[in-house]
Amino acid sequence: MRDRIDADAWQAALLADLAHEAEKTGRRPLRSIFFGGGTPSLMPPRIAASLIEAAERHWGFSNDIEITLEANPNSVEAARFGDLAAAGINRVSLGLQALDNDALAFLGRAHDVDEGLGALDTARRIFxxxxxxxxxxxxxxxESDWEAELARALSFGTGHLSLYQLTIEPGTRFATLAAQGKLTPVDPDHGATLYELTQAMTAQAGIPSYEISNHARPGQESRHNLIYWRYGDYVGIGPGAHGRRGGMATLRHKKPENWMGAVDRNGNGLQQEVPLQAEDKAREALLMGLRLGEGVDLARIAGLSGLPIGALVDDRAIDRMNDLGLVWRTGNRLQVSPAGMLLLDAILPEVVAV
Structure with missing residues (x-):
């Protein structure tokens, strides 16, 4: 935790990093801006406003640009929502994570349910x-616990929900607890039951899945997420930011001090900027795009990567999984079926040939 932040220095560094990317890409209308990572809702709203103004000056905006802010659902951050909306933010994504106080404590969250729902009410009034x-x-x-919690979540009427199954990642507190026998991961069959329940309830509520874990009313899908799931270009600025720009993979220094130092020395915070090989482009496009309900257009990926369609996927594996109802292929359109989404991690290595 840093006790003192030089907001003016941060603003200047972010603007310099932004200008570097604008020079590299040239002018093109932006469809999405996303303030994420850490606690962006705690930054002074004037910094958000200056970045939005600079982005519009460098690139121009589409008429319906989506400008999203990630926020923790607490009263401190919610108090800034009005000023952030005035700065240009028009969409907010709140990390509620649970509607149960014991679950929030288990997940290591600082807010409780009442505070989280208070932040949600404030966000819905403002954005x-x-x-x-x-x-x-x-x-x-x-199953009944999750059914009740999800029904409550759906009753709030937001246009978008992100619903993730808890995963035990190596090196995390949960992994340590599991290794010590203090945490028992959910049985995969039970997880599948909860996933199917989630799909049924959200579809019935008019907020179906468009990606394996994301649900939206028609027209309310996250444009930011769709850009990288559809393997479009995006620029990333600030500490630890990744980007994909014209066939290049960019990575900023993760440690804030190192990023600031790089901006001072070089006019940007880049740590790496490397050209993506054809196989890398194709693999990334397939792995991201097959998470979507709409699937992928193999002809488009062939055009992006320069590889022939036949080199992208394993046709025999697709035929086997099509017979099992796990994937669908219609011409050059390849989709994972709703039943297949339950087995996505096993399906991808089988069908992706690059």
Whole structure:
């Protein structure tokens, strides 16, 4: 935790990093801006305003640009929502994570349910579009528990929900607890039951999945997420930011001090800027795009990567999985079926040939 932040220095560095990317890309209308990572809602709203103004000056905006802010659902951050909306933010994504206080404590969240819902109410009054996330398949969570929690979440009427199953990642506190026998991960069959329940309830509520873990009313899908799931270009500025720009993979220095130092020395915070090989482009486009309900256009990926369609996927594996109802192929359109999404991690290595 840093006790003192030089907001003016941060603003200047972010603007310099932004200008570097604008020079590299040339002018093109932006469809999305996303303030994410850490706690962007705690930055002074004037910094958000200056970045939005600079982005419009460098690139121009589409008429319906989406400008999203990630925020923790607490009263401190919610108090800034009005000023952030005035700065140009028109969509907020709240990390609620659970509607149960014991679950929030288990997940290590500082807010409780009442504070989180208070932030949600504030966000819905101020912003045009609101999303929030929940984590399910938590240890000890029954089918009826999740059904009740999801029904409550759906009753709030937001246009977008991100619903993630709890995963035990190596090196995390959860992995340590599991290794010590203090946490028992959810049985995969139970997780599948909860996933199917999630799909049924959200579809019935008019907010179906468009990606394996993301649900939206028609027209309310996250444009930011769709850009990288569809393998479009995006620039990333600030500490630790990744980007894909004209066939280049960019990575900023992660440690803030190192990033600031790089901006001072070089006029940008880049740590790496490397050309992507044809196979890398194709693989990334397939792995991201097959998470979407709409699937991928193999002809488009062939055009992006320069590889022939036949080199992208394993036709025999696709035929086998098509017979099992796990994937669909119509011409050059390849999709993972709703049943296949349950097995996505196993399907991808089979069908992706690059």
């Amino acid at each position: 045009d579009r609101v999303s929030f996330d929940l984590i399910y398949a938590r240890p000890g969570q029954s």
